[in-house]
Amino acid sequence: MPKECRRKSSKDLGLLGTGINERGRSERRAAAKSPPISDERSWKAAEVAPSSGAPAVMDAHQVPQVTITPEEGGSSREIQQEDWDDVVDCTLRRKLSSSSISSTGSSAVESEDDLLSDNESKSKGIVTLEHLVDSGEQNKPWWKLKTYVRWPLNATQRKKLSWVQLAGHKGNFKAADEGTILKKFSENEMECFEKLKDDTLLPFVPAYHGTVEKDGECFLHMTDLLANFSHPNVMDCKMGVRTYLEEELVRARERPKPREDLYRKMVEVDSNGPTPQEHSQRAVTKPRYMQWRETLSSTNTLGFRIEGIKKHDGTCRTDFKKTRSKQDVIQVFKDFVGGNVNLIKSYLSKLTEIRQSLNKSHFFRRHEVIGSSLLFIHDHTGKAQVWIIDFGKTTALPDGQILKHDVPWQEGNREDGYLWGLENLVHTLESVSNEDTNDGTCCSVTKENSQTTETHGQ
Numbered sequence: 001m002p003k004e005c006r007r008k009s010s011k012d013l014g015l016l017g018t019g020i021n022e023r024g025r026s027e028r029r030a031a032a033k034s035p036p037i038s039d040e041r042s043w044k045a046a047e048v049a050p051s052s053g054a055p056a057v058m059d060a061h062q063v064p065q066v067t068i069t070p071e072e073g074g075s076s077r078e079i080q081q082e083d084w085d086d087v088v089d090c091t092l093r094r095k096l097s098s099s100s101i102s103s104t105g106s107s108a109v110e111s112e113d114d115l116l117s118d119n120e121s122k123s124k125g126i127v128t129l130e131h132l133v134d135s136g137e138q139n140k141p142w143w144k145l146k147t148y149v150r151w152p153l154n155a156t157q158r159k160k161l162s163w164v165q166l167a168g169h170k171g172n173f174k175a176a177d178e179g180t181i182l183k184k185f186s187e188n189e190m191e192c193f194e195k196l197k198d199d200t201l202l203p204f205v206p207a208y209h210g211t212v213e214k215d216g217e218c219f220l221h222m223t224d225l226l227a228n229f230s231h232p233n234v235m236d237c238k239m240g241v242r243t244y245l246e247e248e249l250v251r252a253r254e255r256p257k258p259r260e261d262l263y264r265k266m267v268e269v270d271s272n273g274p275t276p277q278e279h280s281q282r283a284v285t286k287p288r289y290m291q292w293r294e295t296l297s298s299t300n301t302l303g304f305r306i307e308g309i310k311k312h313d314g315t316c317r318t319d320f321k322k323t324r325s326k327q328d329v330i331q332v333f334k335d336f337v338g339g340n341v342n343l344i345k346s347y348l349s350k351l352t353e354i355r356q357s358l359n360k361s362h363f364f365r366r367h368e369v370i371g372s373s374l375l376f377i378h379d380h381t382g383k384a385q386v387w388i389i390d391f392g393k394t395t396a397l398p399d400g401q402i403l404k405h406d407v408p409w410q411e412g413n414r415e416d417g418y419l420w421g422l423e424n425l426v427h428t429l430e431s432v433s434n435e436d437t438n439d440g441t442c443c444s445v446t447k448e449n450s451q452t453t454e455t456h457g458q
């Protein structure tokens, strides 16, 4: 890797001078209470969905909550001025970012509060979708689609890719040779790609071509997963029962940082979401927000959640915050494939291959996989593919430790519930497939069906 990349990455990641590096993280973890990883009881506690098809419910009652708690003596913790400065700063930056959305869709939404809430954690996958703004009754909400694009685009290509509302976080994506893209450098993600070169998961992750320095910034050079599709339909499913790292939780406890922007996002969806104290502070911590998101969606109940969908006709949806039940998810999948059960079968076969590879993967055993997504892509030709993307928050375990990925998470065991989620995802798609009719379509996607998911969406 170019020396410049390493130096810049540290700066970009906000790690310079903070002492927060991989070693620092390990120390934090060691400081956190750490029940033995992969112990026998965890195995026995595993409640992987039985082959009957009914997803088991992962025990979530032990999820540690993080709120801004009163100090001893009962009074509310006063939010330090610097914390509020952060809030204001963050809010301002976010406002600026929204106003910077241009025809290229670029924005500068960056957060520097929690550990890894920086450019490193901002490493998104090949395509991710993000809620932008609510913009009124009709055409609302509108979304930006963060995607790797082939670049530069001529007028015809632009038209062809008119659904692409480009690039998420400012400067995260850059032009690259045909069929490839550049993603803003993340040391964590780079290390994952390097390790994946020798792993059984290699066929299921974007091909990685090394680091590149462009315009004074460093990027990961990788294959554009959409390149071989014509007008693709894309769905992003975030995997696992947990979407934040244990160290984020530890840090939030040590020094809770109130986030007004997250409070506002919470209230937008559910005015009863925040506690009275959070209401009075008009802020929540990030892990608290993330936990709330997990509980509201199918992350906790199924071990995965739908983040966003872009369809070939240009429509994008990321209003799945309340898509929680298996039935809700089934409706979304039916809509995604336009009732074509053959696509569901293709996806099932890809998921089976992925599951087999995960079971053999040395990398998977040795990493806490947080915030990673499965990216479903198909087009009108019937071609369908599933990719494993987003390794910005995938973290190596200390030497000698491994994860099961299908046992309940308890703070300290670092389990992520990835395999449990995959199992439930497979069962969900099987349910769609079982509704197959003789003419090769699963129950038609009626307007009513679409509305069902909308009703359950935010």
Ligand code: I3P
Pocket: 110, 111, 116, 117, 121, 122, 123, 131, 243, 265, 286, 290, 293, 371
């Ligand atoms: C965001 C989502 C992202 C998270 C982001 C959240 O919430 O959970 O995964 O980024 O944190 O705001 P939502 O989906 O409701 O918009 P990371 O995964 O990178 O932590 P952020 O606001 O600190 O960027």
